[in-house]
Amino acid sequence: MVMNELLLPDLFTLLDSLDWGISIFDENGKFLWVNRYVLKCSGRPRKFYEGKSVYDFQSLGILDTPVCSEVFRLKKKVTHLQYSYTGSGTLGEFIVTATPIFDSNGNVKYAVADRMDVRHLKERHELVLRERQQHDASKIKVESKKLELIYRSGVMEKLVKDVERAAAVASVILLQGESGTGKDVFAHYIHENSPYRNGPMIEINCASMPESLLESELFGYTKGAFTGALNTGKEGLIEAADKGTLFLDEINSMPLGLQAKLLRVLESRSITRIGSTKPIDVDFRLIAATNRSLVECVEERIFRADLYYRLNVIPVTIPPLRERKEDIPVLTDFFLDKFCDRYSLQKKFAKRVYRTFEAYSWPGNVRELKNIVERMVIMSTVSTITINEIPQSMFSENGFPAGPEPELDEKERIRRALEINNGHREKTARYLSISRRTLQYKLKKYGLN
Structure with missing residues (x-):
């Protein structure tokens, strides 16, 4: 017409x-x-x-x-x-x-x-700015059911480029960073961009089980190797990772005896099941992750120096969220969209929520941000979520909390820190900014064992 x-x-x-x-x-x-x-x-x-x-x-x-x-x-x-x-x-x-x-x-x-x-008009302006920000951001979305890397800061852009170069070869990678920074996400990203991407991705948290169970899980065992062993024997996770990737999270918690065995596996490229003398050749890519300095662990004699040097071929340190505040808005929007879609809701954050998030130190890093966003999406009763919906636990008289109250006596601080971390001693030590050995001494001193 x-x-x-x-x-x-x-x-x-x-x-x-x-x-x-x-x-x-x-x-x-x-x-x-x-x-x-x-x-x-x-x-x-x-x-x-x-x-x-x-x-x-x-x-x-x-x-x-x-x-x-x-x-x-x-x-x-x-x-x-x-x-x-x-x-x-x-x-x-x-x-x-x-x-x-x-x-x-x-x-x-x-x-x-x-x-x-x-x-x-203001709402539309904010929406357009947010969409443009997301479009222009240096943002990588890995098409995978397991992960999605979201970032905008220059420090993360450089880190991802370094990780991509490291992923292209078969060398050992050591992921370092505080809890909640996304080391597991990077591990999967490395696997999916490595020569071993067509193989399995086997992962285990070394702090999640006792030494005896961890050993049988990693190395497997033969029929009748010990009381309670399956009659058929069992394939270990290292063996299962053949032609793929083995991801050992919180490797700093691995017992010293198993550290020696892991070192032999890395040197010989073979494993021997518990109860057997026959070595089995394995070819896998090892990714190790730690939430504390392995150098300090070596100094405290809770981690083998030779294994540390074997793992520290390509060290990758993931910065905490407080050191890359530019990533907070895009991560917030990502989690907001994710949970709105999951729970069939239509909600958005007021501008002040973003400013408050950027001012917070996020001791729990990306994991804490994700949990806070999910809680606010579920619990809010309005479509535009305001600062009033932010959990009060994030606030203190001076802005935000930072560990146990300094005015408490040392014994009470340690007791509260243990409660907060569910009795996990390594986490409690990190929470108090002391070494595990120092924590052990103080637990004995105050009768908190």
Whole structure:
């Protein structure tokens, strides 16, 4: 359809589809037509406008000074901020631009006003900025069911490039970083971008089980190797990782005896099941992760120096979230979208929530951020989640908490730290910023064993 074939009904249909208000007035300021957006914002039916002028609206107290009156007086386009009440009594703020339409004698015959709700305009502006930010961000999404790397900061961009180069070869990689920084996510990313990506990804947390069980899980055993062993024997996780990747998380918690056996596996590229003397060749990529300095562990004699040097071929340190605050908004949006989709909700965060998140130190790193966002999405009862929905546990008199209260005596601080960390001694030591050996001494000193 060419423009000169456009009929008046078609034009009104087009104007009704706009996402901002359109009102048409005669030379006396009388309403001739309004589109659906105006009716939606005002909460009044079209019939209410029939026979009324903007001056009637002013006398009824619905709006302040009509913008059209300025157009008729000045005979030029005018833009003003206008306040008006809806049918339910709510006060709205609008940006109104009125444009004069002249007759052949130069007199104003009509006035066309467009209006936009300031609140909706701000929301749309924030949405567009967020979408643009997400689009422009240095952001990698790994197409995998297991992970998705989300970042925007320069430090993470460099880190990912280094990880990609390391992943391309078969060397051992040591992932270092605080708890919750995403070491497991990087481990999967390395596997999926490595020569072993077509093989299995086997992972185990070395702090999750006692030494005897950990050994049988890693190395497997033969029939009758020990009491309770399966009659068929069992394949170990190292053997299962053949032609794939073995991920040992919290390797700093591995007992010294198993460290020696792991070192022999790395040197010989073979394993021997418990109860057997026959070595089995294995070819796998090892990724180890630690949430504390292995150098300190070596100094404390709880980690073998030779194994440390064998693991420290390509060290990768993942920075804590407080050192890459540029990543907080995009991670927040990612988790927000993820949980809204999971729970079939439509929610968003107010701008101040983002500012509050960026000011927080996030001792639990990305894992803590993820959990906080999920909690806020589930527990909030409004579509726009405000700062009031942030868990109060994040706040303290000085802003945010930072470990046990300093005024408590040492014994009480240690006792509380143990409770917070569910009795896990390594986590408690890190929480108190002391070595595990020092913690052991103080537990004995205060009778907290």
